[in-house]
Amino acid sequence: MKAASALHPMTAKELAKIIINHENLTILDVRNTNDFDDWKIEGANIEIINIPYFDLLEGVEPVRKHLQDDKKVLVVCAKEGSSLFVAEQLIKAGYPDVFYLEGGMKSWSEHLEPVKIGDLTDGGAIYQFVRIGKGCLSYMVISGGEAAVVDTPRMTDVFETFAKAHGARITHTIDTHLHADHISGGKKLAEKSKASYWIPPKDAEEISFEYEKLEDGNDITVGNTTIRMTPIYSPGHTIGSTSLIVDDQFLLTGDILFIASIGRPDLAGKAEDWAGDLRHTLFSRYKELKQDLTVLPAHFGKITELDMDGKVSARLAELYEKNPGLTVAGEIEFRRSVTEKLPPQPHAYLEIRQANRGKIQPSEEEQREMEIGPNRCAVHDN
Known part of the structure; x- marks a missing residue:
């Protein structure tokens, strides 16, 4: 074996x-098998192995047949402690290039990676913030020294820092709906930035704080x-x-x-009541829109949905050709597809909805x- 190197975070x-750069990496996930099967790190060139921490307490012999001496190894656990212990044992066993994930899967769940989507017609740009560990997507529209943030997660500091670095003041925060998979940071960021907070009124009937009505006819202007x-x-x-249609180019x-x-x-x-609304939105309302709009969703299901630049987007016309939810033939089949055999619901989704209403x-x-695990907001568990 090569000489042992120091342990790296x-x-x-x-x-x-x-x-995002499609680099090679071997991940040793030492969480229990149920947690691993429910939610794991994914990537095009990621090889991931699950051997629970308790199987490695007496030594790393169970790992040997899975690891190669010439490959970088990252050890992962829920919070950091177990991965640090196992990584130290791998170093003692002579493995080079051993890393552990700082903060564990909790830090992975919270990281936001900003990616530029495109320029706006009269100046400014739109950015996508990829919460890669949870599959959540947020957006910032910057124009004329002002910024609007859409579907803000509870980690709001990154948006304040990003806006400041781009010479913009946050004037609007917007939730496209009442979220059930993550705690919204929209109201908190609006208060910190002295901005307006927008949410659809039909999702706000039980909300216990003031808000602006996000509805047809109430355009939101960003900048001058x-x-x-x-x-x-x-x-x-x-x-x-x-x-939201932004700059007649992007459909959020x-x-x-x-x-x-x-x-x-x-x-x-x-589900039974709203299936008809969903079909009408997808097959009538969206069909009336420009089909060359760039669709920017609030979530993605698999890492394969990120393109080579690390962003998640597609033309609306393309989705009507290849998205399985848009190729269902008839109304009965559609209703069945969105009400039967759905993936498990998001963890603690009822409590999250209550938190986003300000009730708890x-x-x-x-x-x-409450947020641990994948988002599970889609019909198809890709």
Whole structure:
């Protein structure tokens, strides 16, 4: 074997870059098998092995047949401690290039990677923030020294820092719907930035704080240019789900339409009622829009949905050709596909909805626990 090297930490940001750049990496995940099967790190050139921590307490012999001496190894656990212990044992056993993930899967779940989507007609740009460990997508529209943030997660500091670095002041935060898979940071960021907070009124009937109504006819202007964000009522995932057309180029679909699936209508217990709304949005409302709009969803299901630049997007016309949720033939078949044999619902989704209404105030650690796992907002578990 090669001479042992020092133990190295790896940040979630460094891991995200490796995945986005399609670099080779071997991951040893030492969480229990149930947690691993439910949610794991994925990537085009990632080889991942699951051997629970308790199987390695007496030595790393069970790992030997899985690891190659000339490959970088990253050890991962839930919070960091177990992976650090196993990584140290690998170093003692003579393995070079051994890393552990700082903060474990919790830090992986919270990392946001900004990617530029494109320029706006009258100046400015739109950026996608990829929460790569959870499959969540947020957006920032910057124009004329102002910024609007769409579908903000609870980690708001990254948006404040990014806007400041681009010479912009956050003037609007927007939720396309009442989220059930993650805690919204929209209201918090609006308060910190003295910005307006927007949410669809039909999703806000039980909300306990003030907000602006995100609905048809209430255009949102960003900056002193003609960049406008036009709300389009598009129910189906929730009764209030509202899409945004930005600069007549980009369609922010929230959780209604994804790249490889469509939004599920069952997270409020009203799948049968909302299936018709979902079909009308997808096959009537969206069909009336320009088909060359770039679709920017609020989630992705698999790492394969990221392109070579690390962004998640597609032309609307392309999705009508290849998205399985948009190729269902008839109404009966469609209704069956969005109400039967759905993937498991998001972890703690009922509590998350209550938190996003302002009905409960979980601590930071409780919020982390509530969000653990994949988003599961789509009909198809890709």
